[in-house]
Amino acid sequence: MFSSGIVSLRDGMPDLSRIYRVSDLCFTIEGEQRTLTVRYSHREAKCLGGPLLPSGKKFDAALGLWDNFSVAKGMDTQAWTIKPRVPLLRAAEELLTAWEIDAPLFRYDYQYSFSNNPRQRNTGGMGITVSGRGGTIDARRPGQVFIRFTGSNPEERGDEVLDLRKCAPLESALGAIKIHLRKNQLDWPPKLENLIKFLRSLSVESVRVRHHYPE
Numbered sequence: 001m002f003s004s005g006i007v008s009l010r011d012g013m014p015d016l017s018r019i020y021r022v023s024d025l026c027f028t029i030e031g032e033q034r035t036l037t038v039r040y041s042h043r044e045a046k047c048l049g050g051p052l053l054p055s056g057k058k059f060d061a062a063l064g065l066w067d068n069f070s071v072a073k074g075m076d077t078q079a080w081t082i083k084p085r086v087p088l089l090r091a092a093e094e095l096l097t098a099w100e101i102d103a104p105l106f107r108y109d110y111q112y113s114f115s116n117n118p119r120q121r122n123t124g125g126m127g128i129t130v131s132g133r134g135g136t137i138d139a140r141r142p143g144q145v146f147i148r149f150t151g152s153n154p155e156e157r158g159d160e161v162l163d164l165r166k167c168a169p170l171e172s173a174l175g176a177i178k179i180h181l182r183k184n185q186l187d188w189p190p191k192l193e194n195l196i197k198f199l200r201s202l203s204v205e206s207v208r209v210r211h212h213y214p215e
Helices: 042-047 054-063 085-101 188-200
Strands: 002-004 024-031 034-041 081-084 108-114 117-122 126-130 133-138 146-149 160-163 175-183 206-212
Touching: 024 042, 024 188, 034 042, 034 188, 054 085, 081 085, 085 188, 085 206, 117 175, 126 146
Parallel strands: 002 034
Antiparallel strands: 024 034, 024 206, 081 206, 108 117, 108 175, 126 133, 133 146, 146 160
């Protein structure tokens, strides 16, 4: 039996901290009469997805986090679902690669402030105008802060996203934007490495997955 005291997953999804009144969550993978249980925090779940980590949303879907969730009853922690092994493996590999590329940036949580009110630090989404372009600045996800500009051309597909972790300071209608950093404890790489190793050790086409509380 593989075991790691370690792993997890959110954009347009329910708030995990309201679904579960515990500090950590788990998922268990079963295949060929072997299991791997991965433990992860709410904050690690919340950091996945979003425009700066799209591979997190793919991993979420491959893992089927919300397959057994309903608004009325919450998560069915006893239910098992069947997931194709190779797509889940590829999603975990893609997420690990993306994380490693920007690893120094994911070591921090972010807040933002404006020069016209420097004492007020923000994380929530806020409407903003930069160089005449309207959008939303957002730092709600751990490890991410960005501006999502709304496309002015209705024929354009999608919105443009500016990664504020990487760009030079910007001027907005509210003053200069300052980004504030604080160390976090997101620890995805070893969890993903354990999961990848386990999935590679199997030869079955599908695995069983259960989402549950720590046991």
